[in-house]
Amino acid sequence: MSGEYFIDTVCWIALLNQDDELHDIADREYKRLMNLGVHFVTTSAVLNKTANSLSKPQFRGAVVEFYHRLQKSSRVEILFVNQHYWSAGWKLYEERFDKSWSLTDCISFVVMQEREMKETLSNDRHFEQAGFQALLRRQ
Numbered sequence: 001m002s003g004e005y006f007i008d009t010v011c012w013i014a015l016l017n018q019d020d021e022l023h024d025i026a027d028r029e030y031k032r033l034m035n036l037g038v039h040f041v042t043t044s045a046v047l048n049k050t051a052n053s054l055s056k057p058q059f060r061g062a063v064v065e066f067y068h069r070l071q072k073s074s075r076v077e078i079l080f081v082n083q084h085y086w087s088a089g090w091k092l093y094e095e096r097f098d099k100s101w102s103l104t105d106c107i108s109f110v111v112m113q114e115r116e117m118k119e120t121l122s123n124d125r126h127f128e129q130a131g132f133q134a135l136l137r138r139q
Contacts, residue, residue: 005121011120039076043081046108099126119135120133122135
């Protein structure tokens with residue numbers, strides 16, 4: 001088991017929305033890894049996508065509270081997308097016409113590659129296509 005795990009939009013949405021079909025799986029895996037003391041990494045692009053997906057009034061309060069908790073967490077690192085990550089993600093996006101990877105996915109892949117991360121809390125098959133383990137797919 002590596003020391004860092006990437007958290008994708010799919011996981012954040014599932015954790016925040018109890019009606020999400022992945023809620024129980026995501027909650028169980030997140031808590032299991034927290035109990036093991038792992039360090040989590042996510043990006044501002046992932047959080048942007050999460051907030052956009054849960055922008056309805058019924059979710060907005062929970063999303064705002066969630067973001068403030070993340071900012072204070074010593075276990076979850078929010079990596080803000082700078083020029084380097086944007087450019088490297090965009091380059092990967094441009095190179096992969098054979099894939100339906102989003103720009104957010106491409107930025108996530110760059111972060112994971114550079115930090116030598118292997119696993120993500122996601123069920124997105126795009127991570128597996130890029131050579132990573134999507135832990136919520138194997139549940």
